[in-house]
Amino acid sequence: MSIRDSVTASKGSRWLKQVKQSRILYLLLVPTFLMLIAFNYWPAITALYRSLYAWDGAFYQQFIGLGNFQEMFSDPIMITSFRNMALLTMGWVVIRVVFPLLGAELVFNLRSAWAQYFYRVIFVIPMVIPQIVTLLLWRFMYGMYGPINEFLRVAGLGHLARGWLGDFDFALPAILFVGFPWIDAFNFLIFLAGLIAIPSSVLETALLEGAVGLRRIVMVDIPLILGQIKLVVVLTLINSIREYQMILVMTNGGPGWATMVPGLAMYQNAFLYGRMGYGSAIGTTLFVILLGLTYLNMRYVQSEIELKA
Amino acid sequence: MKRLTRDEILKHTALIVLAALTLFPLYFLIITSFKDYDQFIHHFWEPTLPLRWENYVDAWTEVSGYITNSILYATVESLCVVVLSSISAYVFARYNFPGREVLFYLILGVLMIPPVLMLIPQFLVVRWFGLLDTRAGLLLPMIAGGQVFSIFILRTFFAGLPEELFEAARIDGANHFQLYSQIAIPLSFPIVVTIAMLNFVGTWNEIIWPLVVLSREELKPVTTGLLTFQGQFTVTSYGPMFAGYVLASIPLIVVFLFCMKYYISGITSGALKI
Numbered sequence: 001m002s003i004r005d006s007v008t009a010s011k012g013s014r015w016l017k018q019v020k021q022s023r024i025l026y027l028l029l030v031p032t033f034l035m036l037i038a039f040n041y042w043p044a045i046t047a048l049y050r051s052l053y054a055w056d057g058a059f060y061q062q063f064i065g066l067g068n069f070q071e072m073f074s075d076p077i078m079i080t081s082f083r084n085m086a087l088l089t090m091g092w093v094v095i096r097v098v099f100p101l102l103g104a105e106l107v108f109n110l111r112s113a114w115a116q117y118f119y120r121v122i123f124v125i126p127m128v129i130p131q132i133v134t135l136l137l138w139r140f141m142y143g144m145y146g147p148i149n150e151f152l153r154v155a156g157l158g159h160l161a162r163g164w165l166g167d168f169d170f171a172l173p174a175i176l177f178v179g180f181p182w183i184d185a186f187n188f189l190i191f192l193a194g195l196i197a198i199p200s201s202v203l204e205t206a207l208l209e210g211a212v213g214l215r216r217i218v219m220v221d222i223p224l225i226l227g228q229i230k231l232v233v234v235l236t237l238i239n240s241i242r243e244y245q246m247i248l249v250m251t252n253g254g255p256g257w258a259t260m261v262p263g264l265a266m267y268q269n270a271f272l273y274g275r276m277g278y279g280s281a282i283g284t285t286l287f288v289i290l291l292g293l294t295y296l297n298m299r300y301v302q303s304e305i306e307l308k309a
Numbered sequence: 310m311k312r313l314t315r316d317e318i319l320k321h322t323a324l325i326v327l328a329a330l331t332l333f334p335l336y337f338l339i340i341t342s343f344k345d346y347d348q349f350i351h352h353f354w355e356p357t358l359p360l361r362w363e364n365y366v367d368a369w370t371e372v373s374g375y376i377t378n379s380i381l382y383a384t385v386e387s388l389c390v391v392v393l394s395s396i397s398a399y400v401f402a403r404y405n406f407p408g409r410e411v412l413f414y415l416i417l418g419v420l421m422i423p424p425v426l427m428l429i430p431q432f433l434v435v436r437w438f439g440l441l442d443t444r445a446g447l448l449l450p451m452i453a454g455g456q457v458f459s460i461f462i463l464r465t466f467f468a469g470l471p472e473e474l475f476e477a478a479r480i481d482g483a484n485h486f487q488l489y490s491q492i493a494i495p496l497s498f499p500i501v502v503t504i505a506m507l508n509f510v511g512t513w514n515e516i517i518w519p520l521v522v523l524s525r526e527e528l529k530p531v532t533t534g535l536l537t538f539q540g541q542f543t544v545t546s547y548g549p550m551f552a553g554y555v556l557a558s559i560p561l562i563v564v565f566l567f568c569m570k571y572y573i574s575g576i577t578s579g580a581l582k583i
Binding site for chain 1: 316317320321323324327328330331332333334335337338353354393394396397400404406407408412415416419421422423424425426427428429430431432433434438449450452453454456457460485513514516517520521531532535536547554557558561562565569573
């Protein structure tokens with residue numbers, strides 16, 4: 001780099017010539033960059049500086065410095081939102097890693113190849129259903145006349161039946177429970193691919209050494225698919241923090257603000273209460289949190305694997 | 310030997326329970342979509358005869374517009390992303406030109422910006438362009454964002470293709486466009502299909518963005534359409550409502566039927582080896 005720098009001056013004209021020669025290449029990149037400037041760079045900058053304004057998105061605007069952020073951290077709705085986000089994230093990171101891993105191990109250890117294929121297809125089926133349908137189905141499952149309550153009535157526990165998503169104590173756990181038993185197809189497939197990639201000689205050696213069943217899983221499998229596990233943990237973490245689409249459909253943050261999360265609060269402030277500046281500040285805060293996590297991930301977790309962010 | 314077979318039975322039992330629980334909502338969706346109110350009340354758990362096909366007829370009149378819109382949006386979005394990103398990725402992968410690294414990092418940087426930050430300002434940009442409540446207003450930001458990850462993946466693939474192929478074609482007089490369309494694209498076909506699919510599925514599942522941009526009923530895709538649709542039915546008409554859900558799922562299922570293999574190999578190997 002430094003050598004190149006020192007000879008830049010003499011190369012100036014050659015550089016210009018190269019640029020001229022490559023003009024067709026730049027031309028080919030123009031559509032991509034026009035789109036990015038209009039819909040990514042410019043909006044991103046807007047988002048950051050608008051978070052310093054009190055702004056209704058139209059006529060009223062006033063620079064208030066960090067006022068939005070101050071308000072955010074004293075707003076009980078926002079405090080609950082961040083708490084909910086933290087709880088859901090912790091819950092999801094555990095269950096959406098453990099259960100797909102359990103499923104993948106069970107399938108991987110089946111002896112019949114046909115049965116392996118069969119269960120793999122079964123666990124992938126939910127992936128082909130549009131997310132909105134899955135969410136609306138779960139909303140129905142939790143409803144007063146949904147299968148969960150019907151089951152309780154059949155089991156003689158009718159007094160426990162309730163509208164789960166409308167209950168202050170149960171709404172948040174109900175959100176966490178969506179998708180039970182949480183064999184997330186993407187995570188499941190990543191784990192299964194990792195297990196299949198373990199050389200059979202390693203497994204044979206493990207068998208000879210007497211490492212079978214749970215012992216082999218802990219001593220051999222998990223260390224060998226650690227890369228996949230880290231990847232899935234990081235992706236689940238990032239996705240959990242920015243999840244609000246699901247909560248919008250399931251409860252819209254209610255009852256009260258029992259299931260509110262920051263992303264949804266951003267949406268509501270901006271598009272229902274016309275508080276674009278405050279909404280932007282919430283968005284900026286989420287951005288900073290995610291950026292910090294991405295940095296920690298690249299610094300400490302990600303080694304040989306690249307991220308599908 | 311006996312112990313091993315007992316293990317095998319245990320594993321199968323566990324898997325059957327997990328599979329049954331995973332598929333239960335879908336089972337319930339399908340059986341209920343064929344029931345009238347009476348069947349729903351009296352035979353809650355099990356399938357019933359006769360099948361009420363009229364539920365599907367009722368639902369179709371409600372959701373066909375949304376489905377057409379979603380097919381249009383998802384197709385246009387994924388095609389545009391594939392075209393735009395494959396051209397850019399090809400340029401980055403196979404040519405050397407001043408500023409290549411800087412420009413590429415400018416694109417990669419977009420991956421760092423989470424969609425949640427972009428919701429408000431993208432809405433404002435679309436409004437500024439006067440594109441609120443139009444198809445273009447919905448699609449342009451999705452294409453802009455969608456191309457980034459695709460460029461990232463395709464560039465790696467194009468860069469891995471052996472130079473001799475391109476050299477040979479160049480000697481035979483192939484121009485830039487022929488190199489791109491007749492060598493790079495055909496050789497990367499599986500990953501191109503995967504990218505098209507990822508975008509198709511992503512667009513089909515997008516809820517918040519169309520909710521914010523579109524308010525005209527005739528422009529709504531399946532996602533926001535179903536949210537309204539849900540409201541139009543009373544408690545007594547779960548059958549047609551669920552039939553609507555099934556109909557809204559069919560196009561995505563068809564796409565998966567054709568391209569599942571690409572998709573799975575794409576997410577399992579692609580996500581790890583890039």
